[in-house]
Amino acid sequence: MTTTTTATFTDVSKTFGGTRALDNVHLGLSPGVTGLLGPNGAGKTTLLRVLATALGADSGRVSVLDEDLATAAGRLAVRRRLGYAPQETGFPRGFTIFGFVDYMAILKEWTGRSHRHAEVRRVVDLVGLGDVSTKRVRAVSGGQRRRVVLAQALLGHPDLLVLDEPTAGLDPEQRARLRDTLGRAGQTSTVVISTHQTEDVAALCERVIVLHTGRVRFDGPVRDLVGLASGKVWMSEEPDGRARHTWRTGTGRWRNVGEAPDGAELIEPALEDAYLLLVGESAASEIGVPA
Amino acid sequence: MTAVQVAERPLSGSDAVATVRDLARTEAGRYARHPLFLIGTVVALVMAVPVVRTRDPDPLALTILPAFFVGVFGFVVAHRLTTSLQRTAELVGSTPSSQRRRTTALCLACLVPLMAGVLITVECLVLTAVDPPDVVPADGPMAWFGDYSWPVVVSALLAMGPVACLGGPLLGVAVARWAPFRGSALLGVVVLVVTCSTMASGPQFPWRVMPPWAALSDERVEGGVILSSTFPSAVSPVWYLVYTLLLCALAVVAALLRDPRGRRPLLWTGAVLGVATAGAFVLALT
Numbered sequence A: 001m002t003t004t005t006t007a008t009f010t011d012v013s014k015t016f017g018g019t020r021a022l023d024n025v026h027l028g029l030s031p032g033v034t035g036l037l038g039p040n041g042a043g044k045t046t047l048l049r050v051l052a053t054a055l056g057a058d059s060g061r062v063s064v065l066d067e068d069l070a071t072a073a074g075r076l077a078v079r080r081r082l083g084y085a086p087q088e089t090g091f092p093r094g095f096t097i098f099g100f101v102d103y104m105a106i107l108k109e110w111t112g113r114s115h116r117h118a119e120v121r122r123v124v125d126l127v128g129l130g131d132v133s134t135k136r137v138r139a140v141s142g143g144q145r146r147r148v149v150l151a152q153a154l155l156g157h158p159d160l161l162v163l164d165e166p167t168a169g170l171d172p173e174q175r176a177r178l179r180d181t182l183g184r185a186g187q188t189s190t191v192v193i194s195t196h197q198t199e200d201v202a203a204l205c206e207r208v209i210v211l212h213t214g215r216v217r218f219d220g221p222v223r224d225l226v227g228l229a230s231g232k233v234w235m236s237e238e239p240d241g242r243a244r245h246t247w248r249t250g251t252g253r254w255r256n257v258g259e260a261p262d263g264a265e266l267i268e269p270a271l272e273d274a275y276l277l278l279v280g281e282s283a284a285s286e287i288g289v290p291a
Numbered sequence B: 001m002t003a004v005q006v007a008e009r010p011l012s013g014s015d016a017v018a019t020v021r022d023l024a025r026t027e028a029g030r031y032a033r034h035p036l037f038l039i040g041t042v043v044a045l046v047m048a049v050p051v052v053r054t055r056d057p058d059p060l061a062l063t064i065l066p067a068f069f070v071g072v073f074g075f076v077v078a079h080r081l082t083t084s085l086q087r088t089a090e091l092v093g094s095t096p097s098s099q100r101r102r103t104t105a106l107c108l109a110c111l112v113p114l115m116a117g118v119l120i121t122v123e124c125l126v127l128t129a130v131d132p133p134d135v136v137p138a139d140g141p142m143a144w145f146g147d148y149s150w151p152v153v154v155s156a157l158l159a160m161g162p163v164a165c166l167g168g169p170l171l172g173v174a175v176a177r178w179a180p181f182r183g184s185a186l187l188g189v190v191v192l193v194v195t196c197s198t199m200a201s202g203p204q205f206p207w208r209v210m211p212p213w214a215a216l217s218d219e220r221v222e223g224g225v226i227l228s229s230t231f232p233s234a235v236s237p238v239w240y241l242v243y244t245l246l247l248c249a250l251a252v253v254a255a256l257l258r259d260p261r262g263r264r265p266l267l268w269t270g271a272v273l274g275v276a277t278a279g280a281f282v283l284a285l286t
Helices: A044-051 A073-078 A097-107 A114-127 A142-154 A172-185 A198-204 A222-227 A271-286 B016-033 B034-054 B064-093 B099-109 B113-129 B150-158 B162-178 B185-202 B235-258 B263-284
Strands: A007-016 A019-029 A030-037 A059-064 A082-086 A159-164 A191-195 A208-211 A216-220 A235-238 A245-248 A254-257 B218-222 B225-230
Touching: A007 A044, A019 A044, A019 A216, A030 A044, A030 A198, A044 A059, A044 A159, A044 A191, A082 A142, A097 A114, A097 A142, A097 B016, A097 B064, A097 B113, A114 A142, A142 A159, A159 A172, A172 A198, A198 A222, A198 A271, A208 A222, A208 A271, A216 A222, A216 A271, A222 A271, A222 B162, A235 B218, A254 A271, B016 B034, B016 B064, B016 B099, B016 B113, B034 B064, B034 B113, B064 B099, B064 B113, B064 B162, B064 B185, B099 B113, B099 B162, B099 B235, B113 B150, B113 B162, B150 B162, B150 B235, B162 B185, B162 B235, B185 B235, B235 B263
Parallel strands: A030 A191, A030 A208, A082 A159, A159 A191
Antiparallel strands: A007 A019, A007 A059, A208 A216, A235 A254, A245 A254, B218 B225
């Protein structure tokens, strides 16, 4: 895989009212699958919307696919190579699944009818909606609608695929299929997904970015983030008050995350443990207390 | 998972005309399937039969059927089609197609109600020709526009029927672009109907022919029987047709102007059309 930078954010900030959604964000994105983690309100959706040309930054510079998003020509050029699935979207009345994806394909300038229909069939099948493609979008389940949005994002093998919480509302089988699809897409394209599901990031992403209060708190390989929790996860028979996070597992024992006491029964950390530690430390440093 | 051959993206995406054409086809299909359009068209087609059978001798009066059931209903249909994409605004906004392209496609889709208006008007003419009005008294003047030339009669028929079917939806697109809030369709319909009905039925010129739909015929009635239909002497139906067509063009320009990019040429076009519309209106009164 090449290490070409697909998108760069240079000191990018975005404010809504008095809330700073992005605070001097500085990062670069490369081909492959990148996961974006962070608590609610961390700025994930804002970052993705800026990346997908749906929102302009207040300050800083965003360059995507060698185009400057500050210019109309740059945004247009990026949109021709972009697949975007926002977190929430409505659907116009009357469209079937096939009809809606076909409409989006037209908007994406697929002008040859036969080519276009073949491509629409491909992406509809890819997300497992081939059997229900003649049903009206507004008549199908929330999970299926979510897949309709994904299908239109996959049209034309975009160079940049921006997906905001793509696995929300999907059952385990659909999530596995989606991971397969995105993994394949990541071999040739830059795929950026925002999610609250750390297991999706662990299973799919080579790289993870953790955002908190609009700032990048971690940017690196998933294994490096997991490594932050090494020696900080242990099991106990009772909840350990010294842990930052503790919960009862299915075995009846307690999993603890934090500074492990001497003699603790340390276990292999998961991405979720590292994420909880990182966000907890960030939150503690925000309010000026020792983590 | 089904194995499907991967289609290649055909072009870099600069073929704007082809995109607008494909979008217009899709929007035309949506328009043609809209329940309000279907109901309006069927009602107008069906109602024309009893109206003619009851011996209304004036085919011009029949044009109110398509004007209302296709034109006014079309205002709502076009408005709803235009605002329906608001729900998908972020998704649609991330595609290379501009709002202006989509607006152009919606305006082209308004050819569907135009065709419906032509169909209903032709139906009225055929029904009237097959079952002509009685002349009272038997040696009296023929009831419908016997002394006027065909261009004049056809102009009046087109202006009051099919062009009204086109103008209502185009106005709906423009209103939806500039006032996309909930209820603006209803408000627009009320304003349109009240304006046309109050101004068009008034005896005073020039107000009578100022609205986009005007009653261009006067009837001579004796003992409750319509003896003849004539055009008001101060109105030129041909120029009124030009006037209404220019109003349609102005509605298109107004709708396209909502997109802030590249407004200058459109503003110039709008200014020229505005002057031409005023000229056509003056000529319609002479």
